[in-house]
Amino acid sequence: MDIQNTIQSLREELNLHNHNYYVLDTPTISDYDFDQKLKELQDLESKHPEFFDENSPTQRVGGMITKNFATITHKNRMYSLDNSYSKEDVLDWEKRIQKILGDVPLEYTCELKYDGASISMTYEHGKLKRAVTRGDGFQGDEVTNNIKTIKSVPLQLKGDFPDSFEIRGEIILPLEGFAKMNQELIEIGETPYSNPRNTASGSLKLQDSTEVAKRPLDCLLYTFIGNDVKFATHFESLEKARSFGFKVPKEAKLVKNVDEIFEFIDYWNIHRHELPYETDGVVVKVNNLHYQDELGYTSKAPRWAIAYKFKAEQVSTKLNSISYQVGRTGAITPVANLEPVQLAGTIVKRASLHNADQIEKLDIRVGDEVFVEKGGEIIPKIIGVDFTKRSLDLLPTVYITNCPECQTELIRKEGEAQHYCPNFYGCPPQIIGRIQHYISRKAMDIEGLGGETVALLFNNHLVQNYADLYDLTVDQVIPLERMAQKSAENLVNGIEKSKEVPFERVLFALGIRYVGETVAKKLAKHYQTIDNLGNASLMDLILVDEIGERIAQSVVEFFENPENQIIIQRLKDYGVQLEAKTVFNPDATDKLAGKTFVVSGVFEKFSRDDLKKSIEDNGGKVGSSISAKTDYVVAGDNMGPAKLEKANKLNVPIISEDDFIAMLQ
Numbered sequence: 001m002d003i004q005n006t007i008q009s010l011r012e013e014l015n016l017h018n019h020n021y022y023v024l025d026t027p028t029i030s031d032y033d034f035d036q037k038l039k040e041l042q043d044l045e046s047k048h049p050e051f052f053d054e055n056s057p058t059q060r061v062g063g064m065i066t067k068n069f070a071t072i073t074h075k076n077r078m079y080s081l082d083n084s085y086s087k088e089d090v091l092d093w094e095k096r097i098q099k100i101l102g103d104v105p106l107e108y109t110c111e112l113k114y115d116g117a118s119i120s121m122t123y124e125h126g127k128l129k130r131a132v133t134r135g136d137g138f139q140g141d142e143v144t145n146n147i148k149t150i151k152s153v154p155l156q157l158k159g160d161f162p163d164s165f166e167i168r169g170e171i172i173l174p175l176e177g178f179a180k181m182n183q184e185l186i187e188i189g190e191t192p193y194s195n196p197r198n199t200a201s202g203s204l205k206l207q208d209s210t211e212v213a214k215r216p217l218d219c220l221l222y223t224f225i226g227n228d229v230k231f232a233t234h235f236e237s238l239e240k241a242r243s244f245g246f247k248v249p250k251e252a253k254l255v256k257n258v259d260e261i262f263e264f265i266d267y268w269n270i271h272r273h274e275l276p277y278e279t280d281g282v283v284v285k286v287n288n289l290h291y292q293d294e295l296g297y298t299s300k301a302p303r304w305a306i307a308y309k310f311k312a313e314q315v316s317t318k319l320n321s322i323s324y325q326v327g328r329t330g331a332i333t334p335v336a337n338l339e340p341v342q343l344a345g346t347i348v349k350r351a352s353l354h355n356a357d358q359i360e361k362l363d364i365r366v367g368d369e370v371f372v373e374k375g376g377e378i379i380p381k382i383i384g385v386d387f388t389k390r391s392l393d394l395l396p397t398v399y400i401t402n403c404p405e406c407q408t409e410l411i412r413k414e415g416e417a418q419h420y421c422p423n424f425y426g427c428p429p430q431i432i433g434r435i436q437h438y439i440s441r442k443a444m445d446i447e448g449l450g451g452e453t454v455a456l457l458f459n460n461h462l463v464q465n466y467a468d469l470y471d472l473t474v475d476q477v478i479p480l481e482r483m484a485q486k487s488a489e490n491l492v493n494g495i496e497k498s499k500e501v502p503f504e505r506v507l508f509a510l511g512i513r514y515v516g517e518t519v520a521k522k523l524a525k526h527y528q529t530i531d532n533l534g535n536a537s538l539m540d541l542i543l544v545d546e547i548g549e550r551i552a553q554s555v556v557e558f559f560e561n562p563e564n565q566i567i568i569q570r571l572k573d574y575g576v577q578l579e580a581k582t583v584f585n586p587d588a589t590d591k592l593a594g595k596t597f598v599v600s601g602v603f604e605k606f607s608r609d610d611l612k613k614s615i616e617d618n619g620g621k622v623g624s625s626i627s628a629k630t631d632y633v634v635a636g637d638n639m640g641p642a643k644l645e646k647a648n649k650l651n652v653p654i655i656s657e658d659d660f661i662a663m664l665q
């Protein structure tokens with residue numbers, strides 16, 4: 001096969017795997033194998049720039065910077081939707097259209113109303129040409145580079161797609177991905193995003209598409225535009241869109257009459273919280289596209305569609321008390337303790353009150369009857385007070401001035417909404433939180449030690465900081481609650497083993513404010529040792545790629561602190577990795593240099609991934625498909641017949657895993 005064909009078939013293969021994973025939710029390849037293939041394609045493309053294709057799956061990682069988004073006039077205006085809030089509204093809507101169409105039987109497509117940012121995408125010859133935001137409906141911003149990074153957006157269509165068309169949909173941030181993004185922010189002591197919709201629409205306007213690529217955005221499609229696209233019905237057009245490779249939620253349903261519309265609405269009104277994304281209603285569309293044409297548009301919205309808005313699920317309940325939580329970074333969060341109440345399928349007892357300003361703005365007082373709402377956010381929020389029920393003796397809320405845990409006077413920095421307890425080294429929840437972060441899975445990942453045990457160790461004066469962990473003995477631990485000889489040994493062993501954790505993760509584990517996983521990796525790579533990092537000046541740090549002033553400032557402050565200096569010295573003495581190690585594999589040789597292997601089938605002595613790694617560790621290359629360039633096929637059980645035939649045809653030797661092991665000896 002020549003290079004161009006190899007590139008082409010790798011692209012097709014990767015496109016297919018993206019589609020299986022991100023559109024159909026049914027991956028058929030391991031992440032490792034996917035990454036290998038992607039790497040292979042990247043290599044080939046960089047060696048052969050003449051075959052560059054802006055729609056190659058390698059382009060999804062981003063890298064394009066858009067300084068100014070070009071303004072594009074929509075060929076077809078992007079309308080709003082008329083809203084309805086009751087079944088009567090929907091019945092009225094049907095009457096209005098029946099009047100125009102003259103009492104014909106009507107079918108409808110019911111879809112969920114996806115809550116994100118609308119997008120209009122143009123495809124030509126099966127390739128994504130352009131993506132434009134809705135803007136004011138007449139003009140929007142071109143955000144093609146950013147949209148390309150979204151894995152469920154097909155870059156190359158399949159099937160019998162029209163040569164040129166526009167398709168519209170919604171860019172959303174699924175709830176799970178949103179929660180994960182927020183978790184990462186919380187881990188580095190940053191303020192989480194407030195809701196998925198704003199975060200999704202904000203993402204489209206990021207200048208650096210690499211940043212967009214990191215966000216777990218999704219694109220759900222709901223309509224074709226343009227006269228070239230000929231379908232009989234809207235529902236059929238959705239099915240077609242799906243067959244071209246677009247992600248069209250399977251919840252969309254064809255219904256025969258208004259009663260079935262109501263069934264759809266009633267069903268999703270209850271079940272909407274089970275969806276992986278947010279929805280704030282249902283969109284009902286006349287199914288027959290001729291009728292849609294006949295009905296046309298008002299000055300604002302299509303006559304052939306109507307949105308039914310779910311009522312925000314809201315209840316009122318009594319505010320029993322306000323408590324104040326102290327986070328790992330010292331941030332204070334006021335929490336409302338509520339009279340338990342049923343809301344959107346769960347019992348709500350607590351709600352966040354955000355900060356002092358919010359409490360003052362809503363004039364919330366203990367004893368009030370308050371309205372609680374569950375939006376897309378995972379945590380329900382208090383949206384106001386029922387003043388008709390306020391009794392005269394309730395006192396205005398006075399925000400605490402001192403830390404509820406250590407009594408230190410709270411501070412509030414200019415421009416920040418949150419109060420902080422500045423007693424970083426003496427405030428128990430901050431100390432415990434820091435040690436819990438140190439041992440957490442993405443940090444030192446200490447087996448046998450959990451968050452609750454950390455609190456126990458602290459409360460029993462056994463540890464005051466994470467360096468103290470390394471002095472713990474089995475005898476000290478055994479007397480603790482729920483501990484026994486075995487679990488105490490596991491704990492001490494787990495701590496011992498953490499001395500092997502690589503520097504970049506240790507750096508993350510230290511819990512320096514704003515130094516999350518990614519930043520820790522960058523710093524570890526750049527500075528190599530903790531001493532280099534600790535000696536770096538503010539200016540040095542800012543000059544490191546992607547390190548801003550806020551992070552730099554925080555790093556400098558951390559290392560200037562004498563207590564931290566002592567802790568670092570102690571960690572060094574215990575043998576914790578405070579320098580980057582060059583990875584050295586004692587088994588590595590160059591015995592397989594210059595040889596390309598293809599691996600096929602199931603093996604006894606290796607997992608496929610280990611076999612591939614072993615090939616690479618010994619200087620060989622792993623190819624994804626058999627070609628004239630393949631030197632050996634390592635075959636396990638169940639090797640595919642097509643591969644076998646191809647290997648035979650090209651005279652490529654087929655070896656067993658034992659043959660392979662022999663080669664290394």
Ligand code: AMP
Pocket residue numbers: 079080081082111112113114115117118119134169170222283307
């Ligand atoms: P609104 O912004 O409330 O006027 O609603 C109109 C917007 O709803 C459109 O611009 C779309 O972005 C969005 N939308 C979400 N889901 C759908 C859907 N299934 N069909 C049509 N529009 C939808």
Ligand code: ZN
Pocket residue numbers: 326403404405406407408421422423427428
């Ligand atoms: Zn405190």
